[in-house]
Amino acid sequence: MASTDGVAISLFSGAGGLDLGAEAAGFKVRAAVERDRDASLTMEKNFDTLASPVIQKDILDTPTSEILKAAGLRSGQRPDLLIGGPPCTPFSKSGFWLEWKRQGLDPDASLLQAYTRVLKDAQPRAFVLENVYALTYNNKASRPALTRLLKEIDEAGYNFNMKVLNAADYGVPQARPRLFIIGAPKGKPTPVHPDATHGGKWERRATGLIEGRPHVTAGEALEGLITDPEREEKIGGKYGHLLPGIPPGDNYLHYTERREHPDPQFEWRSRYWSFLLKLDPNRPSPTIQAQPGPNIGPFHWENRRLRTAEVKRLFTFPDEFELVGTRGSVQAQLGNSVPPLLGQKVLENVRIALGGAR
Structure with missing residues (x-):
């Protein structure tokens, strides 16, 4: 396969938090799929590496060939990286009070299969799949979904590592635990998760030694910000x-x-x-x-x-990052995002596994 010089494809892109992390780690996000209009416009306003406009449609109706074409990839080329966080509605902790979600009946669960379909078709040199940590819960919604997801990743030809990372342990001024599954084709070096750089107490870790530098506080993050x-x-x-x-x-x-x-x-x-x-x-x-x-x-x-500028700081989005839409839409875009700094730390390790050159 021909080299593609760090080309990344982004699924379920949202406002592009994970994409910012990928670019900070040296990748180039060349194609993105995001059905929400405001989030798509946010992506187009802030990412000048896109080879084509954001594919603004349901990924279930979007063939992999269309995504590869949007990235400017020719026949015989494959992307270096596939990233994305399928919507977490079926597995989020806040949704478990709904019986039909606990029973695993949410149709959005099929979006995990949309990700693995593109993984199998596109055969990237590495992938990162992000989701809520509740996907690891042992219940009727999460356990079968995770088992099926990991089986499909294996069948697509990939080894992987899976771990829940708390964003605060990586310098983000927000305690935000998220599941990261990262992998590479079988026979190639499998990426490993980054070591924590910060430590401290948070709601799910109320005791114990604080290792590394202290967590970055909300006060430190918002200091000097004029809004x-x-x-x-x-x-x-x-x-x-x-x-x-x-x-x-x-x-x-x-x-x-x-x-x-x-x-x-x-x-x-x-x-x-x-x-x-x-x-x-x-x-x-x-x-x-x-x-x-x-x-x-x-x-x-x-x-x-x-305020919007404060939420951006607490997610580590750049101050100059522009979001499109109403205040409610902006809240949703940020609230669904991977903190860019956390994404960068994860993807720097992925790039190391790829040899650092591609």
């Missing part, structure tokens, strides 16, 4: 007035009898953990969601919603 107020930043509704009374780093549990609040408003553990959750400037941000409800944080310690 304009946004219309959507005010907290209203039935419970918005309670936010100022919550200490930084705490949530609705502050207003419970167990915490000895003089006027309890909630029963203990009666709400989701991020309900009225406020950032602590001395710790990384908790996971920022794509579609938070009206009282779902994290909120700024100044008792408001985070």
Whole structure:
């Protein structure tokens, strides 16, 4: 096969967080598939390496040949890299309260098969598949889906390594655990996951030694950032007035009898953990969601919603990165993203496995 000089193909591209990581690691994202219009326009506005406009259609209706053609690949050429994070709706922790999701009946689960179909057809020299860490759960939705996914990767001709990485352990000012499956064709060096560069406590690791440099905090990430107020930043509704009374780093549990609040408003553990959750400037941000409800944080310690520029900082997107769409659309694009810095660390190891030259 002819050399393609670091050509990467991106599936389920979203706003391009993983793509920014790939480019920082030395790859060139030449083709992208993303059905959301705003996210597609965001990609086109920020990536000048694309050989063609973003393929703005459902990947289930997009043959691999069309994707390879969009990347400018000729007959006999294959990409160096395939990246992508199929939508995580069927396996996300926040969706497990729905019985039909726990039973594994979400049709979006088939998007994992769309990824492995392109993997098998395109035969890239390496691949990175990112997803929610809940895909590793031992339940009726996740276990069969993961088993099938790994079987299809094997049948496509690839060895792989699989690991859940917390973005905060790699210098991202956000505690965001995500599953990364990385691999290469059988008989070639298999990429390994990067070692953590930072350490500290977070919601799922409350005790233990802190190894490496301390986690980057939300306060450090937002220091010196000048932002304009946004219309959507005010907290209203039935419970918005309670936010100022919550200490930084705490949530609705502050207003419970167990915490000895003089006027309890909630029963203990009666709400989701991020309900009225406020950032602590001395710790990384908790996971920022794509579609938070009206009282779902994290909120700024100044008792408001985070502004777009602040969310970008907490994901390690460049300040100059431009997002297209309404404030809700922008939130979804960022909330669904792989933090670019985490993507870069993963993909630097993938490039090493490829020999660093391609």
